Amino acid sequence: MNLRHLEHFLALSDMGSFSRAAEKLHITQSALSRSIQSLEEELGGPLLDRIGKRNEMTPLGQSVLERARGIVKEAAELKRGAALLQQGGLGSLRLGLGSGPGALLMTPWLVYMATHHPGVKVSVTRGPTEVQLRQLRDRSLDALVVDIRRIVPAADLSIGPTFDMPAGMVCRAGHPLLAQYPNGVPFEALLSYPVASIPLSEEIARILVARYGPKADPAEMTTLQCEEISSLLQTVQQSDAIYLGILAAARQEMSRGDLVQLSVVPHLDQGAMLGVVTLAGRTEQPVMRVFRDFVVRMLSPSDDTHRDVS
Secondary structure (H helix, E strand, C coil): CCHHHHHHHHHHHHHHHHHHHHHCCCCHHHHHHHHHHHHHHHHCCCEEEEEEEEEEEEHHHHHHHHHHHHHHHHHHHHHHHHHHHHHHHCCCEEEEEHHHHHHHHHHHHHHHHHHHHCCCCEEEEEEEHHHHHHHCCCCCCEEEEEEHHCCCCCCEEEEEEEEEEEEEEEEECCHHHHHCCCCCECCCCCCCCCCCCCCCCHHHHHHEEECCCHHHCCHHHCEEEECCCHHHHHHHHCCCCCEEHHHHHHHHHHHHHCCCEECCCCCCEEEEEEEEEEECCCCCCCCHHHHHHHHHHHHHHCCCCCCCCC
C-alpha cells in the first residue's frame, strides 16, 4: 500500500475539500484526485461520497481513516528514529512551558544549554496549556512542562516525572497586613487588596473554595491575572497586591527579603502538580534525557534557596 496515498486521504479528511487539501499538500487537484482514486481501487470500494461540492466519508472511508492515522504516525516515527540514529548527537528540542514552569525553568534551561551544549538547537514557547497541548499533538512541540491538573488524561499522552509544588500567598516586605496580623492573616483580610495570579485550573478553584469559602473563587477573588509570573511578582513588589501561586517562583525575591510569604489562616496546603508531558510512543531525541534530568534537579525538593545548574 502506498503511504503517500494514505497521507493524501488524511489531508482530504482534515481539510474537507479537494482544493484546500491539494493546496496544503502542494499538489494539483487532479493529482490528489488520482491519488484518492488509486487508493479506492486498491481497497476495493469508494472512500468518499461526492455530493455536489461536499465530500462525505463512506463506511469504508471511516474505517480506513481510523487505521490510516495510526499507520502514517508510525511511519513518521520510524523515519524519525532512523534519522536520529544516523545523525548522532543530541538532536534538538522544541519545548512548551506553562506559566509556573516558565518562571522556574525557562531562563535556567537556556543558560544550561548555552553553557553545556552550545551546538544543540532548543526553542521554548509560552502559552495556555490547552493551546500547547494541541501543538504537542500536532507535533510542533516535542514536550511540555505544565500543571498536569489542567490536562485530561488520554492514551496518547505520557506524563512524568511529576513534582508537587507548594503554593501560597506572597506580599512585599512592609505590606500593611504583616504589621496588622503578626500571628496570621485571616483570609477575609486579603480581599481588601488586589490578588495577582496566573489562570488557575478548575481543580485548584474547587480546593480554594472548599478551604476559604465562595469568596475564594478565582473568578471573583483574582483582580490581576496574566500568564507571566515574573510580571505578577514585579507588580507585587511595587504595590500592595498579593501574589497567589507557586512559592518556588518567588524564591529569589524572598531570599533577598523583597517579598515575604503571608501566613494565611487557615493555611493553604495545596499547590500545583507540575509534570513533563510527551506523546506516548513517539521517538524521543537524546536531548530529552538531558532535559528530564535538568527538570528533576530543578524541581525536586531541596533546602537550597538557589539551585546551581551551571
